[in-house]
Amino acid sequence: MSDPKDDLVRYLYAARDAMIWKLDGLSEYDVRRPLVPTGTNLLGLIKHVAIVTAGYFGDTFDRPFPEVAPWLSDDAEENADMWANTGETRDDILGLWERAWAHAEATITELPLDAIGHVPWWNPATNEVTLHKILCHMTAEAQRHAGHADLVRELIDGSVGLRADVSNLPSTDGSFWAAHYSRVDAAARSFL
Numbered sequence: 001m002s003d004p005k006d007d008l009v010r011y012l013y014a015a016r017d018a019m020i021w022k023l024d025g026l027s028e029y030d031v032r033r034p035l036v037p038t039g040t041n042l043l044g045l046i047k048h049v050a051i052v053t054a055g056y057f058g059d060t061f062d063r064p065f066p067e068v069a070p071w072l073s074d075d076a077e078e079n080a081d082m083w084a085n086t087g088e089t090r091d092d093i094l095g096l097w098e099r100a101w102a103h104a105e106a107t108i109t110e111l112p113l114d115a116i117g118h119v120p121w122w123n124p125a126t127n128e129v130t131l132h133k134i135l136c137h138m139t140a141e142a143q144r145h146a147g148h149a150d151l152v153r154e155l156i157d158g159s160v161g162l163r164a165d166v167s168n169l170p171s172t173d174g175s176f177w178a179a180h181y182s183r184v185d186a187a188a189r190s191f192l
Helices: 004-021 028-032 043-057 089-111 131-157 174-189
Strands: 115-116 128-130
Touching: 004 043, 004 089, 004 131, 028 043, 043 089, 043 131, 089 131, 128 131
Parallel strands: none
Antiparallel strands: 115 128
């Protein structure tokens, strides 16, 4: 039998690793480029997940992340955590990512699954949680944004897949996908 904590961590880290892989080989412009009307972009997704990782595995368990978060201040621009401004480099955000995940790993390693915490930004009547619940919550959060990153990366250069060594897609060439797209499009158009 597998260890429940190990299972939770494995799924969380799979999403974490997939997100970072989506930046590989892209220009500074492409990692910042918004490709949907809400402005979703790869570096912004990385920044956002780093910030929420630091919070959920930090403040929740009275282990505050040691850095000031200007994007969470009362006077911060709306949605400041979802994009990289011109003063933030890729290295800045990747450094934040690494520090946030190191902080999270320390919390995960040192606390048991039944450790009690309180999510400060949740309703006080329902903000008591366990490490188990936060691992589940953060896995859902990270997987959701990894899915966003999948789509943004595909829109940038057509790259798809779960990770560098496992695409998790049928092993086919571009002609298969062009034909598949046409079939799906034709099926959709039949409802016009």
